[in-house]
Amino acid sequence: KIQKVLATEILDSRGTPTVGATVILSDGSVGTANAPSGASTGKFEAHEKRDNDRKRYLGRGVKKAVEGIEETVAPVLENMQRVTVQNIDRMLIELDNTKNKEKLGANATLAVSLAAAKALAAHYKQPFFRYLGGTNAQKLPVPMMNILNGGAHAANNVDIQEFMIVPVGAKSFSEAVRTGSEIYHTLGGILKQRGLAVSVGDEGGFAPNLASDEEAIEVILEAVSSAGYTTDEVKITLDAAASEWTANDGYLLPKRGTKYTSAQLIAYWEKLCEKYPICSIEDPLGEEDWPAWTTVTEKLGKKIMLVGDDLFVTNSTRIREGIGRKAANALLVKPNQIGTLTETLAAVELAKENGMKIVMSHRSGETEDTSIADIAVAVNAGFIKSGAPCRSDRTAKYNRLLRIAKENEMDEMYGTGK
Ligand code: PGA
Numbered sequence: 531k532i533q534k535v536l537a538t539e540i541l542d543s544r545g546t547p548t549v550g551a552t553v554i555l556s557d558g559s560v561g562t563a564n565a566p567s568g569a570s571t572g573k574f575e576a577h578e579k580r581d582n583d584r585k586r587y588l589g590r591g592v593k594k595a596v597e598g599i600e601e602t603v604a605p606v607l608e609n610m611q612r613v614t615v616q617n618i619d620r621m622l623i624e625l626d627n628t629k630n631k632e633k634l635g636a637n638a639t640l641a642v643s644l645a646a647a648k649a650l651a652a653h654y655k656q657p658f659f660r661y662l663g664g665t666n667a668q669k670l671p672v673p674m675m676n677i678l679n680g681g682a683h684a685a686n687n688v689d690i691q692e693f694m695i696v697p698v699g700a701k702s703f704s705e706a707v708r709t710g711s712e713i714y715h716t717l718g719g720i721l722k723q724r725g726l727a728v729s730v731g732d733e734g735g736f737a738p739n740l741a742s743d744e745e746a747i748e749v750i751l752e753a754v755s756s757a758g759y760t761t762d763e764v765k766i767t768l769d770a771a772a773s774e775w776t777a778n779d780g781y782l783l784p785k786r787g788t789k790y791t792s793a794q795l796i797a798y799w800e801k802l803c804e805k806y807p808i809c810s811i812e813d814p815l816g817e818e819d820w821p822a823w824t825t826v827t828e829k830l831g832k833k834i835m836l837v838g839d840d841l842f843v844t845n846s847t848r849i850r851e852g853i854g855r856k857a858a859n860a861l862l863v864k865p866n867q868i869g870t871l872t873e874t875l876a877a878v879e880l881a882k883e884n885g886m887k888i889v890m891s892h893r894s895g896e897t898e899d900t901s902i903a904d905i906a907v908a909v910n911a912g913f914i915k916s917g918a919p920c921r922s923d924r925t926a927k928y929n930r931l932l933r934i935a936k937e938n939e940m941d942e943m944y945g946t947g948k
């Protein structure tokens with residue numbers, strides 16, 4: 531039985547309020563979880579409830595989301611008969627009773643959903659990933675480490691939001707983390723030597739001003755090689771977050787002022803993929819540009835992953851639409867885009883059944899919460915992106931995976947993205 535459901539207004543990695551939940555079972559088992567928060571949020575994401583009271587936290591407070599948990603959710607869950615993850619999430623969805631969690635807020639429902647699931651894992655004396663995934667959880671994900679930040683996550687002149695390194699050639703998860711860290715520090719050294727800024731963006735990657743996207747990729751490749759790795763061992767991944775570029779009649783890159791039609795943008799990605807060891811591009815096109823997504827998947831889908839983030843928003847209805855249109859071949863999974871653990875797992879299942887790859891993901895606003903690390907292992911996700919190998923809000927997830935690897939002798943059960 532659930533004895534108590536509590537919620538707290540806490541701070542995220544940007545110093546902005548977010549929702550923390552605690553669920554206590556009658557046997558004393560405790561689960562806690564925090565909601566993350568995006569900056570380049572998709573138009574079709576579940577609702578994030580904010581107070582919009584300018585007198586508190588510049589309008590960004592989450593007091594109403596906290597009150598919703600304490601006044602609407604807690605009394606019902608504390609009287610629940612059969613306490614399971616599915617029943618709790620079904621109840622959250624029923625209590626909210628809107629299309630996109632407009633009433634309670636996905637920040638409220640997700641925090642409770644994850645905290646309750648973790649309390650149940652504690653009750654069954656199992657690690658969270660094992661409780662969720664059972665004996666099927668057999669693989670550690672390949673990290674996509676965001677070492678150079680642009681777009682809405684950095685105050686520099688780079689329009690592509692994320693430049694990530696992917697240690698596909700590592701023999702184990704711990705080697706992958708070491709590879710990422712070595713390249714990150716090497717990159718910092720190179721930037722410093724050139725008199726470029728080594729301040730970091732929201733996800734811990736460096737955020738220098740650069741002449742072009744190509745210069746960003748080239749300086750990263752230089753770091754890969756001077757850290758002693760080949761481009762067979764370490765690939766590049768981009769998150770364009772192109773929904774942010776959507777303009778009236780195509781795309782306008784806000785920082786550089788460059789204009790593209792969908793076709794020109796696709797040609798640009800083709801050119802970059804010809805020239806560089808890119809293994810994946812996330813949101814290469816806008817969230818409503820379905821026909822162009824189909825075209826880019828046709829043209830590049832055999833060679834690289836085309837990952838739908840804002841396109842799918844972890845929403846099974848939108849994933850189904852994508853499958854029908856043959857748009858994208860990989861799913862970015864952000865639990866707060868949909869608002870419950872059960873709906874997140876359903877989205878993953880649907881994508882997998884249709885041959886799509888899975889990339890588990892943090893948000894640019896994060897906390898010390900490590901749920902996504904456990905979920906990634908539970909569903910055997912091919913990849914996880916949790917930012918740079920730097921800053922505790924980012925490394926908490928990698929560190930959790932290192933501990934899962936150690937405690938369960940899984941370090942060498944490393945996916946290599948296959
Ligand atoms: P967000 O960025 O959390 O600011 O949406 C992450 C991403 O786009 O993948």
Ligand code: ZN
Pocket residue numbers: 769771812813839840
């Ligand atoms: Zn994205």
